[in-house]
Amino acid sequence: MASFGQSVRVGIFLGVRQLKRANRSTTILIISIMTFTFLNLVVVSGILVGLIVGGNIANRNQYTGDVIATTLSGKTAIDNSQNFIATIAHDPQVTAYTARYLAGGTIEANYKTRTDFSNEANSVGGQIAGVDPSQEDDFSHISQYVVEGSFLTPGESGYIVLGSDILDRYSASFGQGFDSLKNVYPGNTVKVTINGNTREFIVKGIVKSKVGQVSLRSFMSNADFIQLSNRTDMDVNEIALEHNATITDDQMKARLVADGFTSVSQIQTATEAIPDFLTQIKTAFSLLGNLIGAIGIVVGSITIFIVVFINAVTRRKFIGILKGIGVSPMAIQVSYLLQSLFYGLCGSLLGSLILYGLLVPAFNAHPLNFPFSDGILVADIPTTIVRIIILLVVTLIAGYIPARNIIRKNTLDSILGR
Amino acid sequence: MIYAKNIIKTFKNGSMETHVLKGIDLTINSGEFVAIMGKSGAGKSTLLYQLGLLDDPTSGTIRIENTLTTDLSIEERTTFRLNELGYIFQDYALLPELTALENVMVPLLMQGKAQDEAKKIATASLERIGLGHRKDNLPSQLSGGEQQRVSIARAVAHNPKILFADEPTANLDSESGDAVIEIFRTLHAQGQTIVMVTHEKEYTTYCDRIIHLADGQIVQ
Numbered sequence: 001m002a003s004f005g006q007s008v009r010v011g012i013f014l015g016v017r018q019l020k021r022a023n024r025s026t027t028i029l030i031i032s033i034m035t036f037t038f039l040n041l042v043v044v045s046g047i048l049v050g051l052i053v054g055g056n057i058a059n060r061n062q063y064t065g066d067v068i069a070t071t072l073s074g075k076t077a078i079d080n081s082q083n084f085i086a087t088i089a090h091d092p093q094v095t096a097y098t099a100r101y102l103a104g105g106t107i108e109a110n111y112k113t114r115t116d117f118s119n120e121a122n123s124v125g126g127q128i129a130g131v132d133p134s135q136e137d138d139f140s141h142i143s144q145y146v147v148e149g150s151f152l153t154p155g156e157s158g159y160i161v162l163g164s165d166i167l168d169r170y171s172a173s174f175g176q177g178f179d180s181l182k183n184v185y186p187g188n189t190v191k192v193t194i195n196g197n198t199r200e201f202i203v204k205g206i207v208k209s210k211v212g213q214v215s216l217r218s219f220m221s222n223a224d225f226i227q228l229s230n231r232t233d234m235d236v237n238e239i240a241l242e243h244n245a246t247i248t249d250d251q252m253k254a255r256l257v258a259d260g261f262t263s264v265s266q267i268q269t270a271t272e273a274i275p276d277f278l279t280q281i282k283t284a285f286s287l288l289g290n291l292i293g294a295i296g297i298v299v300g301s302i303t304i305f306i307v308v309f310i311n312a313v314t315r316r317k318f319i320g321i322l323k324g325i326g327v328s329p330m331a332i333q334v335s336y337l338l339q340s341l342f343y344g345l346c347g348s349l350l351g352s353l354i355l356y357g358l359l360v361p362a363f364n365a366h367p368l369n370f371p372f373s374d375g376i377l378v379a380d381i382p383t384t385i386v387r388i389i390i391l392l393v394v395t396l397i398a399g400y401i402p403a404r405n406i407i408r409k410n411t412l413d414s415i416l417g418r
Numbered sequence: 419m420i421y422a423k424n425i426i427k428t429f430k431n432g433s434m435e436t437h438v439l440k441g442i443d444l445t446i447n448s449g450e451f452v453a454i455m456g457k458s459g460a461g462k463s464t465l466l467y468q469l470g471l472l473d474d475p476t477s478g479t480i481r482i483e484n485t486l487t488t489d490l491s492i493e494e495r496t497t498f499r500l501n502e503l504g505y506i507f508q509d510y511a512l513l514p515e516l517t518a519l520e521n522v523m524v525p526l527l528m529q530g531k532a533q534d535e536a537k538k539i540a541t542a543s544l545e546r547i548g549l550g551h552r553k554d555n556l557p558s559q560l561s562g563g564e565q566q567r568v569s570i571a572r573a574v575a576h577n578p579k580i581l582f583a584d585e586p587t588a589n590l591d592s593e594s595g596d597a598v599i600e601i602f603r604t605l606h607a608q609g610q611t612i613v614m615v616t617h618e619k620e621y622t623t624y625c626d627r628i629i630h631l632a633d634g635q636i637v638q
Contacts, residue, residue, distance in 0.1 A: 003530070010527050013520075014513075021515040021556070321511040324472055325572070326500020327528050328493075412473045415511070 010327060011334020018335060019342055030307055034347020034395070035354070037300030041387050042355060044296070045289020046379045047368070052282035055210065055373030060270040062140045063213040065097070065240035066249045067256065068273055069265035077101075077235035079264040084239055087259060093243045093252070098139040101130035101225045102237035105194040107166070107218060109184045124166045124179045128194055129217045130225020139240065142207060145214065149186030149205030157224055160192060160201035164208035165215040192220075194229045210373050239265070297391060300347075301398035304340055309402035312336065316406055320414025329407045333400065340399025341392065348388040355379055419611055420446040420469055420580065425478035427464055427634075438464045439475070440634040446613060448579075451606040453622040454615045456631035462615045463584055465631065469613060470503055470582040471495050482580070500528055504573030506583040510565040512557040518544060518568045519553035522575050529576060543575035544568070547601050563594025570601055574610070581605065583614040587621055595621065 019027070060066065071078055078084060081099065088094045108123035133152035137143050143151035151161055164170035168180040184190065188203045201220065209215045225231070243252045249269035256267050312319065322332055360377050367374035406414075427439040438461045446452050446469075454462045467473040469480060471487055480487045482502065490498060505511075512521045522540035527533065544553050547567045557565050566586060573581055583602070587595035595618070603624045606612055614625070622628050630637045 006528060006530050010524065013527055014516075014524070017520060018515050317511075318513050321507070321513070322524070323496065324499065324505055324511075325525050326496055326503075327524060328496060331528065410473075412467055415472070415507070 004330070007328045007330035008334050010331040012338060013335075014322075014327075014331065015335035015338030015342075019339055030303070030343050031346045031350065033303050034300060034343050034391075035350045037296050037303070038348050038351030038388070038391055039354065039359075040296035040300075041293040041391060042351070042379055042384055043359060043377065044292045045286060046377045047363075047375060048285035048289040049282060050363070050376040050378040051368075051370055051373055052278055052285060053378050054367055054370075054376045055278065056270075056274055056282075057376070058209070058211050058373060059213075059274065062142065062145070062209055062211045063240065064268075064270045064273045065139065065242045066270055067243070067252050067267065068238060068240040068270070069256070069261060069267045071102075071237045072264065072266055075264075077231075077233070077237050078239065079235060081235040081239065081264075084261055084265070085236075087261075088239070088241050088256075091243075091255075093247050095242050095244050096139045097239065097241035098131060098136045099236040100136070100238040100240075101222060101229070101231065103128055103194045103225070103229050105192055105218075107160075107162070107181065108191040108193075109181045109188060111191055112189070122182055122184075123191075124181050126163070126166050127217045128192065128225065129219050130222045130229075131219055132222055136219070139242065140214075142209075142214065142219070145207050145209045146205040147208040149203065151205055151207070152219060152221055154221075157221060158201055159204040159220065159224075160190065161205045161207050161219040162190075162203055163215040163217045163219075164206050165212070166218065167206065170206070170208060170215075192218075192228065194225075197228050197230060199224075199228050210371075293387070297394050300391065301394045304343060304395050304398040305402055307343070308336055308340060308399045309406075311339075312402050312406040316409065316414045317417055319406055320409075320411050320416075323407070323411045324415055332407050333403050336399050336403035337396055340395050344392045344395035348391055352384065352388070355384070419448040419450075419483060420444070420613075421479075421481040422469060423479045423481075425465070425468055425475045425480065427461070427468060427473075428476045438634050439468070442478070442634075442636060444469075444629070444636065446580075446611065448611055449606075449609050450627060451602065451610075451612045451625045452614070453625040453628045454613065454631060455617060455619070455622065455628055458617070460631040461634040462617075462631050466582055466584055466613060466615045470505060470580075471499055472505075500525060501576070502579045504576070504578035504581045506566070506569050506573050506581065506586045508585040508588045510557070510562070510569045510589075512565055512568055512572075514557050517554050517556055518549060518560065518564075518571075521557070521568055522572045525572065525576050539575055540571070543571040546574075547571050561594070563590050563597060566590060566594065566598055567601065570598065574605060580611045580613060583612065585615050585617070587616065587618060599624065 069078060069084065085099050088097050104125065105128040106123050106125050108121050110122045134154045137151060146161065147164065152159055162184065166180055167184055168182040171180050184203060186203050186205055189200050190203055191198055192201050207214060249271065253267055253269050261267060319332055323329065360379055363377035367376050422442055422444040425439050425442040429436045429438060442465060454465060456462045468475045475488065485498065487495065487498065519537065519540050522543055523536045526536035526539055541550065541553060544550050547570055549564060549567050549571065552560060552564060560568065586598050590598065599621045602612055606624065616622065
């Protein structure tokens, strides 16, 4: 009987020539289908996951940084904050940081022109943040998200930057259940009340971001905040930092924990700071993407099945002849498997080229504009490799089954077309 | 060389049975050139397929030299066909995506010969039947006569003990048919055993023996 090696050798000999001399249009069509199957497998789940990942990246860039320390439950601020800040300010691996004072407050607008006191005042409750303008901008580049007016500048006093989501014209989609300020524009004067103290501020700008902690907050300078809130201890509520690439988030957190700062604050990496529901949505989207991708794989494998089946059926006579002249069934199967493998590989490689050469850069440059995040295309290489392997295995099975079925037919019946 | 005993072949189609071969006893000696003739439906091709191990008889035994071929497994029969037998079909049965040379090489490669060696033997086989200059052509680029000659080159390249030919001249014009029979004559002169089914009397001139079949039985 023919050895395995001989069968493989003859199978490759036949398969290569069948591919080489196959109809070009048909080959291009099959490879196109395999390419789209691959892209469907990777891109759909990549976009779904990218919706959440894009939000997480924005959250990291604009709010948490790599590690964030927040006020412990039951406390009003991070005790002895200046010691914490001094520590990270002298850490060579910390590249940027910001310290934020936070307090709940109300903002009232158009009070000078109000004539009808039977209706509610044009006011909104929200979180007021006191920041060092240059430090905050270096850290989160918040000025890039100012859509009207401009961000705070160091040394100035009496100005406030409002988050867009507390303004009526930006938050209409939130519905009627939420208060918002109407007809407020840069240059208008608003009354800000914190801890019962009220002061007028000039609206300097409107900041709009898909990160809630930015677009729902209003920003003023540290000095104005301290004066308005009567804080005298200099203890802040949030300290967020970024580090260089020589250290991981977990290592940075571990160092702060080792320095004892967990006794005064809750320290979280950016990943830990992601709300649980977002992580769950990411998992759900990932599963959904895999499900859609699996449907794509089934469609792709059926395509290969049909292609190989039709190829094998129309070549049944020649398969019979091959068997008749003594070519082993395994050699014939190998020739069909080789063709399936070729289609699968070409589709995967072409798909990978389109993915990494075109789609990922395009999505990075122009993220999908979703209401809650800028969706990117997540396609990490290990996951892509796993999907290529899945596609190839499924393709091989889809090619093997019809070839095997035709090969098992009676030799003479195949030759005579019975 | 070939000893067939009481070969019966019956085809079933539902409840209907067609008895195509009705107890054939036959011996073909080594080096013989035998023609099987008969009217359409007489069972000549069916007999050839049984002798050439392309089909299983319903009952009866076939021995080729010392091998009782009716006892072989499917895999053993495939290997036996590869090493001991050669086939020529009425419609040439060449693989359309392989060149003439590659068509001839396939059984040689399957026998385990190295690519270079297979190429050398296949080239020599094609040159032997006068088609060395057409070896790189695809079957679609060859005439019917040339395709049948390539088919002969493939069938004899591995020096089979027996060459089976099923109406090899049926699709050819007389000139091409004559050329094919001339090749058979040459091969026969070199000691090749040939079993040929034909319905053309003029091509049996060089045969040692003619077996006439009628209604599934040898009549002469």
